[in-house]
Amino acid sequence: MKNLLLTKRQYDFVNGRRQKSDVIAYQIRQSFRPGEITAEEANRVGYELAMRFTKGKYAFIVATHTDREHIHNHIIYNSTALDSTRKFRDFLLSGLAVQRLSDLICLEHQLSVIEIKPYRERQKRILYPPKEATGTAYAESSTQSLQKNRGITKRFCKSWSSRVMR
DSSP: OHHHHHHHHHHHHHHOOOOSSOOOEEEEEEEOOTTSSOHHHHHHHHHHHHHHHHTTOEEEEEEEEOSSSSOEEEEEEEEEETTSSOBOOOOTTHHHHHHHHHHHHHHHTTOOOOOOOOGGGSOOOOOOOOOOSSHHHHHHHHHHHHHHHHHHHHHHBOGGGOBEEO
16 A cells, blocks of 8 residues: 555656545456356456556556455556556546456456346346334434445545545
């Protein structure tokens, strides 16, 4: 993490300006079907995704987790380029770009990908979480929960379901 901050400071020094958003790093999460891949292979696939997405111009870390029934990667990449000359620009459909690149890499490694169904063919939700006895108590607890977590959401969440570290 110190290296990420150092690169960011070098960028500020070289360019003499600060960005509006003070993003240090972005995170991508990549999951695999249970039993389909080993942790070592998942780490190699995550490394390939990070290299191809960042084109090798940004520092990144690939952490492979086996704490759930499915193996998954957390790929954290720096918002500042290795040469400290530019920042990563989070574009409108970057999440879709990551998804397509991940699917392409998984297919190259003979791994399964999630099939995207048209909206009309998606299964409708039938069961919903139970509400509390009175509607007002439910509304109050939801509002309190939202207010309590609003700071966390603003601080950590970014578009396309990535996390931003500040």
